[in-house]
Amino acid sequence: MKKYPKKYNCYGDLPVFYNDSTKIVFNSNCITKRIEMTFVDNVLDSVKTIISDSLSDKLNELQVKYFDPVERRFLLENVINFDTKEIELIIIDDNGRLLKRIIMPEIYNRSYRLLEWNDIDEITFLAPGTKYTSASIPYVTLDVLKSNQEGFIDVVYSFTFSDSLRYIANSNLVGSDSDHYYLEFKESSLKLTNTGYSIDRKASAVSMMKIRKELLLDPTSGTNQSVNYHVIEN
Amino acid sequence: MKHFIISLLLILHISLRAQTLPDRPYEKIFINDITPEWYFVNYDVDMDNDTFDGYNNFLSIESFDHLFYNNAIYEVFYRQNYIEPTGTYVQKRSLDDGTLLWRQYIGYPRDKQQIFGRNLLINDKDQLEVIFQVKCDPYNVFHPLLGRTNMALYQIEFDTENGNVINEINIIVQIHYTYNQILICFILTMQVGFLQYRIPFILHKVNGMATSGNVFCLNWENISGKRKF
Numbered sequence: 001m002k003k004y005p006k007k008y009n010c011y012g013d014l015p016v017f018y019n020d021s022t023k024i025v026f027n028s029n030c031i032t033k034r035i036e037m038t039f040v041d042n043v044l045d046s047v048k049t050i051i052s053d054s055l056s057d058k059l060n061e062l063q064v065k066y067f068d069p070v071e072r073r074f075l076l077e078n079v080i081n082f083d084t085k086e087i088e089l090i091i092i093d094d095n096g097r098l099l100k101r102i103i104m105p106e107i108y109n110r111s112y113r114l115l116e117w118n119d120i121d122e123i124t125f126l127a128p129g130t131k132y133t134s135a136s137i138p139y140v141t142l143d144v145l146k147s148n149q150e151g152f153i154d155v156v157y158s159f160t161f162s163d164s165l166r167y168i169a170n171s172n173l174v175g176s177d178s179d180h181y182y183l184e185f186k187e188s189s190l191k192l193t194n195t196g197y198s199i200d201r202k203a204s205a206v207s208m209m210k211i212r213k214e215l216l217l218d219p220t221s222g223t224n225q226s227v228n229y230h231v232i233e234n
Numbered sequence: 235m236k237h238f239i240i241s242l243l244l245i246l247h248i249s250l251r252a253q254t255l256p257d258r259p260y261e262k263i264f265i266n267d268i269t270p271e272w273y274f275v276n277y278d279v280d281m282d283n284d285t286f287d288g289y290n291n292f293l294s295i296e297s298f299d300h301l302f303y304n305n306a307i308y309e310v311f312y313r314q315n316y317i318e319p320t321g322t323y324v325q326k327r328s329l330d331d332g333t334l335l336w337r338q339y340i341g342y343p344r345d346k347q348q349i350f351g352r353n354l355l356i357n358d359k360d361q362l363e364v365i366f367q368v369k370c371d372p373y374n375v376f377h378p379l380l381g382r383t384n385m386a387l388y389q390i391e392f393d394t395e396n397g398n399v400i401n402e403i404n405i406i407v408q409i410h411y412t413y414n415q416i417l418i419c420f421i422l423t424m425q426v427g428f429l430q431y432r433i434p435f436i437l438h439k440v441n442g443m444a445t446s447g448n449v450f451c452l453n454w455e456n457i458s459g460k461r462k463f
Binding site: 204 | 254255256257258260261263264265266267268269270271272273274275276277289290292293294296299300302307311327329332
């Protein structure tokens with residue numbers, strides 16, 4: 001059994017299964033601000049180890065969120081401020097080279113989900129965001145976000161809900177084909193109490209939608225036509 | 235005295251959580267400017283009662299993916315009961331129209347223990363194989379699931395056509411690892427007469443977040459086929 005050192009480990013030596021034959025164990029080091037990627041074989045023996053570039057001034061809590069087996073790159077999430085939960089996204093290739101850093105606005109924290117990242121200067125995310133009317137009434141929108149070349153996030157479109165008390169608390173892209181996304185949603189509700197609006201924690205449901213890609217990627221294209229729309233409850 | 239206070243707090247917590255109906259009955263959500271081609275909501279009529287509404291008992295799992303195969307999606311969700319999940323829904327949906335083709339529930343009260351799906355694949359016999367973690371002790375509302383709760387591994391093979399259970403295999407009896415650990419194992423298969431035994435060797439354990447445990451068996455594909463996306 002192969003033992004891995006756990007010195008100054010920011011998160012954990014979480015394995016990432018790259019494809020059928022390559023497996024990588026990540027080990028982050030909060031002191032050097034680098035991560036170590038150990039490529040292992042089927043019995044976890046080390047094949048080679050790569051030390052990344054210095055990734056961030058504040059490497060606190062690192063998680064591997066997405067990997068792209070075609071382009072051989074990883075999207076990591078780093079908490080840069082524990083109090084505000086502010087995070088940055090770090091993209092590296094499998095040689096440990098830092099490709100991009102993106103600051104995620106605090107409003108989204110960890111609720112963002114990746115939709116497209118063909119171009120690392122223009123990564124598309126989907127995330128629910130809580131906002132407030134001028135009368136301080138909270139409402140939630142489902143936002144399509146794009147990263148820009150400077151490493152910041154632009155909001156492309158904010159989808160609202162027909163009932164302002166009902167909202168999507170979390171989304172998850174579970175699959176896609178050439179024209180569609182299959183998105184799983186955690187639905188939730190706000191309720192009005194004596195002290196104002198709060199989340200109705202007992203109101204939750206898990207749903208899935210098949211949505212044409214252009215409705216999210218290009219919402220102003222006017223192609224929002226129902227093909228075979230129906231709602232199923234089971 | 236300490237046990238008395240803990241029991242008292244637990245009873246209070248359970249009684250507070252026992253009423254879990256939402257303020258408003260569930261209604262479908264409509265996103266302005268998005269018309270989905272289909273939209274389904276998970277609902278379990280058996281959990282539509284005084285304490286749950288049949289919707290809020292579903293818990294999605296982020297630590298592993300659903301499985302797409304032959305124009306269908308195989309999904310795994312946990313069922314929550316008062317303060318913690320008690321079992322696992324395994325289900326198949328058509329990708330064409332979202333229709334639920336079958337659903338099975340594994341866990342308490344069907345079984346004595348709480349059982350949690352941890353990974354799934356389609357094997358070379360076109361069956362759905364799911365690896366579960368089983369709590370070693372029977373379900374007891376006063377012994378809640380903790381990160382360090384001892385678990386065992388368990389595997390069920392389902393008929394992909396109708397969801398019938400084809401085979402249930404205890405692939406390990408008592409190796410002490412815990413609910414929140416991510417396991418990397420290697421399965422040794424032994425045939426003794428007509429009986430087949432599967433003994434996993436735990437190669438690596440990682441402490442995960444409270445509910446993000448998972449099981450990766452490195453040669454699982456070699457034994458049983460491949461995950462097919």
